[in-house]
Amino acid sequence: MRVLGIETSCDETGVALYDTEAGLLGQALHSQVAMHERYGGVVPELASRDHIRRLPRLVRQVCDEAGVPLASVDAIAYTAGPGLAGALLVGAAFGCAAAFALGRPAIGVHHLEGHLLSPLLADDPPAFPFVALLCSGGHTQLMHVEAVGCYRLLGDTLDDAAGEAFDKSAKLMGLGYPGGPAISRLAESGRPGVFRLPRPMLRSDDPDFSFSGLKTAVLNQVRRAGPDGLDDQARADLAREIEEAITEVLATKAADAVEASGTGRLVIAGGVSANRRLRERLAVRAAAGSFEIHFPPLALCTDNGAMIAFAGALRLAAGEGAIPAGFEVRPRWPLASLDAPG
Numbered sequence: 001m002r003v004l005g006i007e008t009s010c011d012e013t014g015v016a017l018y019d020t021e022a023g024l025l026g027q028a029l030h031s032q033v034a035m036h037e038r039y040g041g042v043v044p045e046l047a048s049r050d051h052i053r054r055l056p057r058l059v060r061q062v063c064d065e066a067g068v069p070l071a072s073v074d075a076i077a078y079t080a081g082p083g084l085a086g087a088l089l090v091g092a093a094f095g096c097a098a099a100f101a102l103g104r105p106a107i108g109v110h111h112l113e114g115h116l117l118s119p120l121l122a123d124d125p126p127a128f129p130f131v132a133l134l135c136s137g138g139h140t141q142l143m144h145v146e147a148v149g150c151y152r153l154l155g156d157t158l159d160d161a162a163g164e165a166f167d168k169s170a171k172l173m174g175l176g177y178p179g180g181p182a183i184s185r186l187a188e189s190g191r192p193g194v195f196r197l198p199r200p201m202l203r204s205d206d207p208d209f210s211f212s213g214l215k216t217a218v219l220n221q222v223r224r225a226g227p228d229g230l231d232d233q234a235r236a237d238l239a240r241e242i243e244e245a246i247t248e249v250l251a252t253k254a255a256d257a258v259e260a261s262g263t264g265r266l267v268i269a270g271g272v273s274a275n276r277r278l279r280e281r282l283a284v285r286a287a288a289g290s291f292e293i294h295f296p297p298l299a300l301c302t303d304n305g306a307m308i309a310f311a312g313a314l315r316l317a318a319g320e321g322a323i324p325a326g327f328e329v330r331p332r333w334p335l336a337s338l339d340a341p342g
């Protein structure tokens with residue numbers, strides 16, 4: 001079965017074709033980063049309009065390059081939430097209209113389920129059950145994953161998400177958007193231990209996170225530098241400490257959670273899973289032998305259409321999906337409220 005996947009929940013227009021026998025047949029992505037950069041973050045109205053402009057062309061491009069006419073796909077999967085309402089509506093309207101016109105089922109996919117299952121697209125996919133750390137721009141959650149659709153929330157952030165902490169810190173330092181890659185790049189020339197930022201809730205026994213204090217601590221460091229601001233080396237040193245603080249908390253809590261779960265498998269997904277330092281830290285903890293670790297392929301860490309096509313294909317194979325008579329999106333949608341497909 002061939003499934004067309006459409007992702008438009010935030011600032012990336014992603015399209016992909018996934019075949020349940022042959023795997024990924026093709027994908028294309030348009031990032032709106034350059035468009036939003038001057039505003040220091042995503043402007044929802046601009047995001048929606050750009051998805052409208054890009055999506056039809058990207059669908060044609062993916063179908064042409066894969067040699068698969070749109071009329072021959074078996075189903076269309078689109079991100080139904082969570083995300084920006086207007087941006088979600090573009091993908092949902094396009095996906096459901098195309099599915100209706102073709103007489104094929106449409107499947108509304110949960111964006112975080114797409115992230116969470118994306119490591120199954122890697123060469124060494126994890127078996128179920130596993131513990132997943134979902135760390136994106138809007139979410140930082142630890143989930144116990146029993147099977148597709150069987151998700152139990154273990155821990156959540158009480159305030160900012162990890163990606164948000166990267167993005168807000170970068171903004172305070174006058175770095176570009178998105179902040180994660182910008183801080184990570186700058187951190188390479190930073191020296192360890194020059195600054196000391198808090199590790200919120202690192203040693204607390206509960207598996208929740210809190211990152212808003214970190215942003216305040218970064219703001220204090222920037223203010224302390226005075227009107228001339230931080231010099232280049234100090235900015236790099238601070239970037240390094242920001243990355244150290246966020247990744248130490250994420251890696252420690254994820255490793256503790258998987259060890260407590262007895263599953264022996266940890267999956268890391270969402271945009272922050274692209275972070276090199278986070279991967280290094282988890283590799284060190286995993287080397288002690290108590291768990292194995294799985295990431296999505298690097299190109300599939302941030303938002304993309306492939307993870308939506310794949311999650312849609314798994315649900316389609318389990319009997320989900322119908323020719324749409326209408327559609328709705330869910331800008332807020334807890335992952336743990338999902339059911340197993342079928």
Ligand code: KG4
Pocket residue numbers: 010135136137138139162163164166167178179180181184270271272273274275276301302303
């Ligand atoms: O999953 P994603 O692409 O979009 C959401 O669903 O939110 O995640 C985007 C987030 C942003 O906050 C971005 O700064 C962060 O992922 N990110 C990174 C890296 N690449 C993306 N954070 C740290 N290091 C990276 N290399």
Ligand code: ZN
Pocket residue numbers: 111115136137270271302303
């Ligand atoms: Zn995402």
